[in-house]
Amino acid sequence: MVDPRTTIINERLKRISRIIAVSSGKGGVGKSIVATTLALTLSRSGYKVGLFDLDFTSPSTHLILGAKDTQPKEDKGIIPPVVHGLAYMSLIYYSHDQAAPLRGIDTSNALIELLAVTQWGELDFLIIDMPPGIGDAVLDLIRLVKRIDFLIVTTPSLLAFETVRKQVALLQSVKVPIIGIVENMKMTNAANVRAETGKLGLKFLAEIPYDAKIEEAIGDETKLLGTVLAKKIRQLIASNAL
Amino acid sequence: MHEWTLAEAVIATAQQIAEKEKLREVKEVTIKVGELQQVEKGILQFALSQLKPTNFKNAKFHITRAKTTLKCRVCGNTWLFKKQKLDKDTAEAIHFIPEVAHTYIKCPKCGSPDFEITEGRGIWLESIKGAR
Ligand SMILES: Nc1ncnc2c1ncn2[C@@H]1O[C@H](COP(=O)(O)OP(=O)(O)OP(=O)(O)O)[C@@H](O)[C@H]1O
Ligand SMILES: [Mg+2]
Ligand SMILES: [Zn+2]
Numbered sequence: 560m561v562d563p564r565t566t567i568i569n570e571r572l573k574r575i576s577r578i579i580a581v582s583s584g585k586g587g588v589g590k591s592i593v594a595t596t597l598a599l600t601l602s603r604s605g606y607k608v609g610l611f612d613l614d615f616t617s618p619s620t621h622l623i624l625g626a627k628d629t630q631p632k633e634d635k636g637i638i639p640p641v642v643h644g645l646a647y648m649s650l651i652y653y654s655h656d657q658a659a660p661l662r663g664i665d666t667s668n669a670l671i672e673l674l675a676v677t678q679w680g681e682l683d684f685l686i687i688d689m690p691p692g693i694g695d696a697v698l699d700l701i702r703l704v705k706r707i708d709f710l711i712v713t714t715p716s717l718l719a720f721e722t723v724r725k726q727v728a729l730l731q732s733v734k735v736p737i738i739g740i741v742e743n744m745k746m747t748n749a750a751n752v753r754a755e756t757g758k759l760g761l762k763f764l765a766e767i768p769y770d771a772k773i774e775e776a777i778g779d780e781t782k783l784l785g786t787v788l789a790k791k792i793r794q795l796i797a798s799n800a801l
Numbered sequence: 802m803h804e805w806t807l808a809e810a811v812i813a814t815a816q817q818i819a820e821k822e823k824l825r826e827v828k829e830v831t832i833k834v835g836e837l838q839q840v841e842k843g844i845l846q847f848a849l850s851q852l853k854p855t856n857f858k859n860a861k862f863h864i865t866r867a868k869t870t871l872k873c874r875v876c877g878n879t880w881l882f883k884k885q886k887l888d889k890d891t892a893e894a895i896h897f898i899p900e901v902a903h904t905y906i907k908c909p910k911c912g913s914p915d916f917e918i919t920e921g922r923g924i925w926l927e928s929i930k931g932a933r
Contacts, residue, residue: 560833561926563814567806570813615900635805637897653894654904660914661900668922669900676806676897 564675569705571636571674574681575609579738579801580700583712584722586691589743590712591619592773593792594688596783597710599624600792602644603784606683609639611673612649613700614690615659615666621651625778636678643780648677666695674703693726701735708736710764710801714744715752727759738801739764743788764800765791803897804841807924808848811862815929816854824931827860831928835921837869837882839896860931869921873908880909882921899923 572578581594591614598610612620620626624647629640631652639646650659650669661669679685690696700707709730713723723740730737739762742752746769756763767788776782783789795801811832819827830849834840842864849862869882882902884892891905899922903914 561814561818563807563810563924563926566814566817567810570809633803633897636803650898650901653898653901655890655894657904658914659901659904661903662915665900665903665918669898672898672900672923675810676803678806 582689584726585719595623598686609646609685804844827931829930867921875913876911878910
């Protein structure tokens, strides 16, 4: 008995130049905000961009985007709807924004199904919003997707960075490329995350201050792109660090 | 139609197996589809026939259905999935991503969504026969 779906995944992704998983060992560090803003900013810079929410049990990007009244189309697979210029996919289209209590095996199956049937078409970037940690989603992407780069988000807290350190060790051990580390919600000038990132042999990509205005920007694309976070991400893209 | 992407996946996988087993020609492919995903056999069969590569030109595709067994992790109850109990939108959502069954289906005995899909989830390649 063979699962036919896994064979087709790289075929489905082959017209995407760059796949970036926005990830962290820790929850609540700003992965979803960073992933969404990164996708929108790349799109505004003229790239063709997709955003894929892989946090099946706690999806958030549809709220950050304000993806109301959209639905995928079916035509020899699933065609993602276009939301603010992004090809967008999330499990919420099938769970109808209700709770999806999934165990590991179910997460894995849903992920394989979505990768196997979603027709992304030609994209310059596919940004993936990952669930926290180094569980099923990370292991499945490493296993199934041939070319994928990780962008790691942390906060200044030692508790966040130590989980990131373990994630980095895992990714390095299986030779998966890491673009670098973004330090989010900075409230002081402490330089320890920058220093530790250097010691891991990784690029320190950006530091983003804690910004109380972010909450108001949720669901409002224009406000989101006006935040300091968006400005830092624009600088990151302009610096060619991606 | 989502059956087309599944058909494409079946052909790609069968082709890969044929290469591995050094089959010059593929003659028979047996596929199992679980009730839960509600794959339309007719569409799948048609898609497979349209997508056949040359070394599959005489290949027959046997599609068999498997009942879907669900087992509650909380109370141990086992039951069979019945499509008829679902409304159209829900049936369609489960057709695309069978795992969202956990959003819509509850254990008929204790009401828990924490069940295992023990059999008959989606599509499986059971066997492939050919000539070297
Ligand atoms: N720079 C920032 N300043 C202030 N608040 C922020 C900042 N970045 C993110 N937040 C807020 O922190 C919370 C967590 O952000 P987000 O949901 O993006 O994190 P996450 O890493 O995706 O979480 P999860 O692990 O649950 O997926 C949100 O309420 C978000 O609005
Ligand atoms: Mg998140
Ligand atoms: Zn039960």
